[in-house]
Amino acid sequence: xxxxxxxxxxxARFLAGLVRxxxxxxxxxxxxxxxxxxxxxLHISPDLDTVTYTLARQIDPERxxxxxxxxxxxxxxxxxxxxxxWFNLGDRDLGTHLYRTHRLHEGADLSTVTAEIAKGWGxxxxxxxxxxDRLRTMVTLADDGSEVGFQEYFVERRHGVAVSAVRFExxxxxxxxxxxxxxxxxxSAVVIAPSNPLVSIAPVLALHEVRRAVESRRADTxxxxxxxxxxxxxxxxxxxxxxxxxxxxxxxxxxxxAPLAAxxxxxxxxHELADRVRAEGVDCLVTRTVMTDATAAAELASRVIGAxx
Amino acid sequence: xxxxxxxxxxxARFLAGLVRxxxxxxxxxxxxxxxxxxxxxLHISPDLDTVTYTLARQIDPERxxxxxxxxxxxxxxxxxxxxxxWFNLGDRDLGTHLYRTHRLHEGADLSTVTAEIAKGWGxxxxxxxxxxDRLRTMVTLADDGSEVGFQEYFVERRHGVAVSAVRFExxxxxxxxxxxxxxxxxxSAVVIAPSNPLVSIAPVLALHEVRRAVESRRADTxxxxxxxxxxxxxxxxxxxxxxxxxxxxxxxxxxxxAPLAAxxxxxxxxHELADRVRAEGVDCLVTRTVMTDATAAAELASRVIGAxx
Numbered sequence: 108x109x110x111x112x113x114x115x116x117x118x119a120r121f122l123a124g125l126v127r128x129x130x131x132x133x134x135x136x137x138x139x140x141x142x143x144x145x146x147x148x149l150h151i152s153p154d155l156d157t158v159t160y161t162l163a164r165q166i167d168p169e170r171x172x173x174x175x176x177x178x179x180x181x182x183x184x185x186x187x188x189x190x191x192x193w194f195n196l197g198d199r200d201l202g203t204h205l206y207r208t209h210r211l212h213e214g215a216d217l218s219t220v221t222a223e224i225a226k227g228w229g230x231x232x233x234x235x236x237x238x239x240d241r242l243r244t245m246v247t248l249a250d251d252g253s254e255v256g257f258q259e260y261f262v263e264r265r266h267g268v269a270v271s272a273v274r275f276e277x278x279x280x281x282x283x284x285x286x287x288x289x290x291x292x293x294x295s296a297v298v299i300a301p302s303n304p305l306v307s308i309a310p311v312l313a314l315h316e317v318r319r320a321v322e323s324r325r326a327d328t329x330x331x332x333x334x335x336x337x338x339x340x341x342x343x344x345x346x347x348x349x350x351x352x353x354x355x356x357x358x359x360x361x362x363x364x365a366p367l368a369a370x371x372x373x374x375x376x377x378h379e380l381a382d383r384v385r386a387e388g389v390d391c392l393v394t395r396t397v398m399t400d401a402t403a404a405a406e407l408a409s410r411v412i413g414a415x416x
Numbered sequence: 417x418x419x420x421x422x423x424x425x426x427x428a429r430f431l432a433g434l435v436r437x438x439x440x441x442x443x444x445x446x447x448x449x450x451x452x453x454x455x456x457x458l459h460i461s462p463d464l465d466t467v468t469y470t471l472a473r474q475i476d477p478e479r480x481x482x483x484x485x486x487x488x489x490x491x492x493x494x495x496x497x498x499x500x501x502w503f504n505l506g507d508r509d510l511g512t513h514l515y516r517t518h519r520l521h522e523g524a525d526l527s528t529v530t531a532e533i534a535k536g537w538g539x540x541x542x543x544x545x546x547x548x549d550r551l552r553t554m555v556t557l558a559d560d561g562s563e564v565g566f567q568e569y570f571v572e573r574r575h576g577v578a579v580s581a582v583r584f585e586x587x588x589x590x591x592x593x594x595x596x597x598x599x600x601x602x603x604s605a606v607v608i609a610p611s612n613p614l615v616s617i618a619p620v621l622a623l624h625e626v627r628r629a630v631e632s633r634r635a636d637t638x639x640x641x642x643x644x645x646x647x648x649x650x651x652x653x654x655x656x657x658x659x660x661x662x663x664x665x666x667x668x669x670x671x672x673x674a675p676l677a678a679x680x681x682x683x684x685x686x687h688e689l690a691d692r693v694r695a696e697g698v699d700c701l702v703t704r705t706v707m708t709d710a711t712a713a714a715e716l717a718s719r720v721i722g723a724x725x
Contacts, residue, residue, distance in 0.1 A: 148457040148517035180487055184511020188536035191518055198507035202493020208457035209500055227497035 109412060110294035112321070113138045114307025115154040116171050116341055117333050117398075118300035119161035121411075122232065124404025125298075126162065129412065131231030135290040137317070139302070140217065140236045141244040141275055141310030142257040146194055149204040150211055153258070154307065155221055155236060156203060163228035171341065174199045193263040218285045235290065237311040240281035244310050247272035249350065257306060266343040270350045273305060278313035283320075291320040296412055297368075299330035301396065303344040304363050305351060312367070321367050329414045330368040331396060331407070332360045336376040340397065356380060361387040370414045372396060372407075390414075418721060419603035421630070422447045423616025424463040425480045425650055426642050426707075427609035428470035430720075431541065433713025434607075435471065438721065440540030444599040446626070448611070449526065449545045450553040450584055450619030451566040455503055458513040459520055462567070463616065464530055464545060465512060472537035480650065483508040502572040527594045544599065546620040549590035553619050556581035558659065566615060575652040579659045582614060587622035592629075600629040605721055606677075608639035610705065612653040613672050614660060621676070630676050638723045639677040640705060640716070641669045645685040649706065665689060670696040679723045681705060681716075699723075
């Protein structure tokens with residue numbers, strides 16, 4: 108089994124590549140749920156859904172999130188009524204949230220419901236929420252020192268404001284989700300997907316058991332840098348690194364992951380930084396990491412799982 | 417002001433007629449909420465929505481419930497996931513439930529939210545939930561003596577099973593909704609709309625304050641029989657009357673409403689029963705009550721509000 112710590116879009120693309128080169132049944136994704144939100148009474152799990160929809164080949168290719176052939180009738184009504192419309196919920200997508208919320212109300216845990224949803228969408232790999240407990244990424248805005256939920260920062264403010272701190276509410280009490288520790292301990296390789304290290308991977312690692320388990324597998328763990336030539340392909344990872352005192356480069360990423368991963372995979376664009384990465388105490392594999400299409404993603408996945416062999 | 421005790425489809429059509437003959441601002445509808453349900457985490461108020469959508473001229477004319485130009489993408493996803501699909505939720509309609517649920521979670525009461533939704537849909541009359549408290553119609557099935565929520569009986573089992581009892585859970589504790597008692601007390605006329613007497617009007621009257629207020633206005637109260645020639649135009653009112661020990665005719669309806677209404681309006685088809693209705697101690701107005709279109713509804717409304725003058 109290959110265990111993959113995963114956030115949203117980047118991780119989803121990586122996983123879609125990975126299941127082209129290994130049997131999906133041999134892949135376990137441990138997915139961030141700290142950017143889940145309760146909205147309009149519904150439990151929404153953006154990263155789980157992005158992974159599910161991508162693996163189901165139902166993701167909207169233009170937006171990178173949400174379902175293809177989506178319609179927006181419910182939002183249109185919400186708009187008419189003057190409701191909260193900052194978080195876009197497509198009509199097809201809503202069915203997933205209705206299902207999840209219904210099952211959680213019935214007393215099912217998020218792991219169980221996630222497996223049901225993945226199965227319903229025809230996803231072959233094993234999809235595990237990092238935790239079934241409440242864990243929430245809270246973001247302090249530099250501007251006025253106010254603290255907001257992750258989606259308020261990410262979606263409502265379009266991650267266009269400076270951040271002074273990030274914390275993971277509930278991390279000390281939350282237990283690692285069922286199956287996650289076993290998957291990490293028994294994996295032939297652990298992969299940290301090219302997701303935002305500070306707000307997608309960090310909340311997974313904020314679960315003490317998960318962090319300890321990954322640390323114990325350091326020799327078999329490969330991280331893929333989401334930073335290429337100092338930039339995030341998507342999202343605010345580059346700015347967040349600066350704002351939270353890290354170097355916005357593969358070297359900064361290497362510093363964050365050195366206690367966890369023996370190897371960091373960086374893009375060819377950063378080949379000149381390979382020695383600086385190695386100076387942080389990690390092996391450095393230089394390859395093409397931009398997943399322009401499924402073939403590129405599969406090639407990256409192939410390189411990543413071969414990195415420690 | 418004319419105060420109208422209202423259920424769903426029949427009441428909605430009557431109200432649509434009424435606002436053609438009197439200023440909508442002079443109409444207060446006090447609407448059944450005992451068939452509300454929580455489903456998938458959402459608070460759904462079927463009767464309030466049927467009245468709102470009908471008055472907004474957005475009701476689907478074929479189905480008689482839900483919105484016109486509706487789509488069913490969320491249901492399609494729910495079906496794919498094997499979720500609970502017995503209660504149909506259109507995509508446009510879902511926006512209303514999302515809004516209501518969101519506002520209730522914020523701490524707004526149902527009266528406030530109902531007014532906001534009515535305004536958003538451009539409804540001119542005053543729409544009041546019978547209560548802001550939890551009130552639920554519970555139905556005992558004759559078959560096995562099990563008790564189910566109203567919508568499970570009405571929608572999931574398509575009211576195709578015999579009923580041995582109906583009760584209104586919460587009625588003793590629930591308070592009449594803000595404005596309802598004042599509306600009844602100060603109205604120039606009180607109307608009991610042509611709704612199911614046992615499961616649409618009865619739960620409104622199960623609120624002790626409402627029942628007392630209507631009783632005190634008996635001389636100015638007109639009820640419209642939903643039973644025509646022994647049949648309900650829609651729904652199970654006729655069968656329920658039989659199953660719960662009432663006569664399934666305008667005479668049975670007269671018996672139920674005699675303590676509350678000085679006048680019962682019956683259809684021309686029942687003209688031979690007028691004397692038997694009067695024998696129950698109510699005046700009887702015979703007119704055309706089938707609301708085949710808006711004009712017919714307006715004519716009925718006109719007769720009803722003129723009945724006690």
